[in-house]
Amino acid sequence: MDKTVNQKAWFLVLPVFLVVAFSAILPLMTVVNYSMQDTFGNNQFFWNGVGWFKELLDPSSDLGERFFASLWRNLFFSFVILAIEVPLGIVVALSMPRQGWSVAACLVILALPLLIPWNVVGTIWQIFGRPDIGLLGYTLNHIGINYNYVSNEFDAWATVIVMDVWHWTSLVALLCYAGLKSIPEAYYQAAQIDGASRWAVFTAIQLPKMKRVLLIAVLLRFMDSFMIYTEPFVVTGGGPGNSTTFISIELVKIALGQFDLGKAAALSLVYNLIIIIVCWVFYTVMTNAGAERRPVKEAV
Amino acid sequence: MARIDLVDLAHSYGGNDAPEESFALKPVTMTWRRGGAYALLGPSGCGKTTLLNLISGIVTPSRGKILFDGVDITTQSTRERNIAQVFQFPVIYDTMTVGQNLAFPLKNRGLPKAAIDARVAEIAALLDLTPYLSRKAERLTADAKQKISLGRGLVRSDVAAVLFDEPLTVIDPELKWQLRSKLKALHRDLDLTMIYVTHDQTEALTFADTVVVMHDGRVVQSGTPADLFDRPAHTFVGYFIGSPGMNIVPAEVKGRQARIDGHTIALERSYDRLPAGAKIEVGVRPEFVQIAAPAPNLLAANIERIDDLGRARFAHVRVGDTRFSAKVPQGFSVPGNSAGLVFDPSRVHIYADSLLVEGEA
Numbered sequence: 332m333d334k335t336v337n338q339k340a341w342f343l344v345l346p347v348f349l350v351v352a353f354s355a356i357l358p359l360m361t362v363v364n365y366s367m368q369d370t371f372g373n374n375q376f377f378w379n380g381v382g383w384f385k386e387l388l389d390p391s392s393d394l395g396e397r398f399f400a401s402l403w404r405n406l407f408f409s410f411v412i413l414a415i416e417v418p419l420g421i422v423v424a425l426s427m428p429r430q431g432w433s434v435a436a437c438l439v440i441l442a443l444p445l446l447i448p449w450n451v452v453g454t455i456w457q458i459f460g461r462p463d464i465g466l467l468g469y470t471l472n473h474i475g476i477n478y479n480y481v482s483n484e485f486d487a488w489a490t491v492i493v494m495d496v497w498h499w500t501s502l503v504a505l506l507c508y509a510g511l512k513s514i515p516e517a518y519y520q521a522a523q524i525d526g527a528s529r530w531a532v533f534t535a536i537q538l539p540k541m542k543r544v545l546l547i548a549v550l551l552r553f554m555d556s557f558m559i560y561t562e563p564f565v566v567t568g569g570g571p572g573n574s575t576t577f578i579s580i581e582l583v584k585i586a587l588g589q590f591d592l593g594k595a596a597a598l599s600l601v602y603n604l605i606i607i608i609v610c611w612v613f614y615t616v617m618t619n620a621g622a623e624r625r626p627v628k629e630a631v
Numbered sequence: 632m633a634r635i636d637l638v639d640l641a642h643s644y645g646g647n648d649a650p651e652e653s654f655a656l657k658p659v660t661m662t663w664r665r666g667g668a669y670a671l672l673g674p675s676g677c678g679k680t681t682l683l684n685l686i687s688g689i690v691t692p693s694r695g696k697i698l699f700d701g702v703d704i705t706t707q708s709t710r711e712r713n714i715a716q717v718f719q720f721p722v723i724y725d726t727m728t729v730g731q732n733l734a735f736p737l738k739n740r741g742l743p744k745a746a747i748d749a750r751v752a753e754i755a756a757l758l759d760l761t762p763y764l765s766r767k768a769e770r771l772t773a774d775a776k777q778k779i780s781l782g783r784g785l786v787r788s789d790v791a792a793v794l795f796d797e798p799l800t801v802i803d804p805e806l807k808w809q810l811r812s813k814l815k816a817l818h819r820d821l822d823l824t825m826i827y828v829t830h831d832q833t834e835a836l837t838f839a840d841t842v843v844v845m846h847d848g849r850v851v852q853s854g855t856p857a858d859l860f861d862r863p864a865h866t867f868v869g870y871f872i873g874s875p876g877m878n879i880v881p882a883e884v885k886g887r888q889a890r891i892d893g894h895t896i897a898l899e900r901s902y903d904r905l906p907a908g909a910k911i912e913v914g915v916r917p918e919f920v921q922i923a924a925p926a927p928n929l930l931a932a933n934i935e936r937i938d939d940l941g942r943a944r945f946a947h948v949r950v951g952d953t954r955f956s957a958k959v960p961q962g963f964s965v966p967g968n969s970a971g972l973v974f975d976p977s978r979v980h981i982y983a984d985s986l987l988v989e990g991e992a
Contacts, residue, residue, distance in 0.1 A: 521722040523710060526739035527739055539726045
């Protein structure tokens, strides 16, 4: 086959290479470089090989202990918010109006939390939950519930989770709503004629048609919650103790608090790797789900 | 299975106060007998789907009543009416197998499992779906999916009626023939009242015992395929049914004679009491007008072109300002551009303001 050879095309691609090199590859290589070395300040570096990685993955060391503790916290957090946000988002999407002016009103209200900067979300909840001046904290304590997210681990977790649900359920709901809108009216009419109950309509029509958007929602929410930093940092600062210290908070503590560049670099590489692997798994699952939809020709 | 009566039924999407001319379905009163096969035939936007949705309960009528076996069901929900409907595009439940799809309407009504299995097996055998019963419905072709939709419509034996809304639109032409005759056979075997909406005259004429032709929200004729062909009650039926459609030409009619373009043709019946001031037209199917060599006693025509349809040849001619189609007899070779037209007097109909006028013997 004849292919047109046009070397000038490289000039068009070159700027992209440069941008990617400076914005991604070079910084990443710097991190890889740091992860193999130790430093005692004064810009003096010593070769450490895979030492930091060994330490990081050994739960008996100090670094490993902190890494695994925050990793489990992160996984638990992601699990809890997915378990709440996905069903809740579906319920919200199902109860939204299908037509009329109220659709626009609902969409605007749902989109509001998504438009607020993360930092501001944290600040809102930090003040909202304060026992002395916060509406939530004051009310809870006033009616006899001893709530204090600064000193009580459970309260801190509850605050961070409720905050995330408040912030992100809208995203799941909007995605599900889009999925629901794509179902032709004939499906509902057919279900009515077939005598299907409300539950049967949900399991036989709505849920299968929402499958793809739900996968996307789960992927997005998992990635985001796994990388969460700003909101819990603003509200609890990782406390009380280390109880809400997620990986990203731990990473910042090591890198900027202790200035352990080698440990921090090793941790961020592993952190990155986990995210890429999870992404890949989701991507594979999603594309396979798509492939299954292709009709089988022999069956007529 | 039920007898269906429509009593002064009408529907407007613009509300009941809208002028009647804008109604999607203008008032209609008719009776459909139990166990019949009916087709609602008409071009897009003629109100046939509206009528179907009124019967199934998806749309509530602005006016009038619908009776199933004498019981007024106008305000009942789709579910209470106990009807089945097959839609234009396949509706299948993705997560279920073909068998579960077919069983779904029965399961929802709480039938015992043995009865469900027996009926599903019967319907699957009729539609040649037996080998696919345990397959996921999601992964089949559009044809197969529509067969499943048909099956779900037919699976309940106690339904008042089965409604079809252009169900063969997505099917390949070769399969269309098969499925159409299959539906006809199913109607005989299953003893169900079936109502079939389509804009395809072949589909309607082959499927139904009674074809209801609709035009602009109105039922213009309801009759057997032969009635529609031989005695169209409205000029619209004349040219909508048949290929090519009926010739409709303005004429002056007096007694047993009609004058077209200055030429007089004989009529079999006498028309003395035509409404005054009405637009009078002569309607005759191309099958009953023959091309002949020009002669002084024949209506003169100019031949524009001849279509060979295989089974017959039709000439497109011009009489004065009007276009006309006429049959070219076997073995007849056209001498030139001019020809004469020979009419079969028993097949010539007279229309006043588009409606058929009965002559007197």
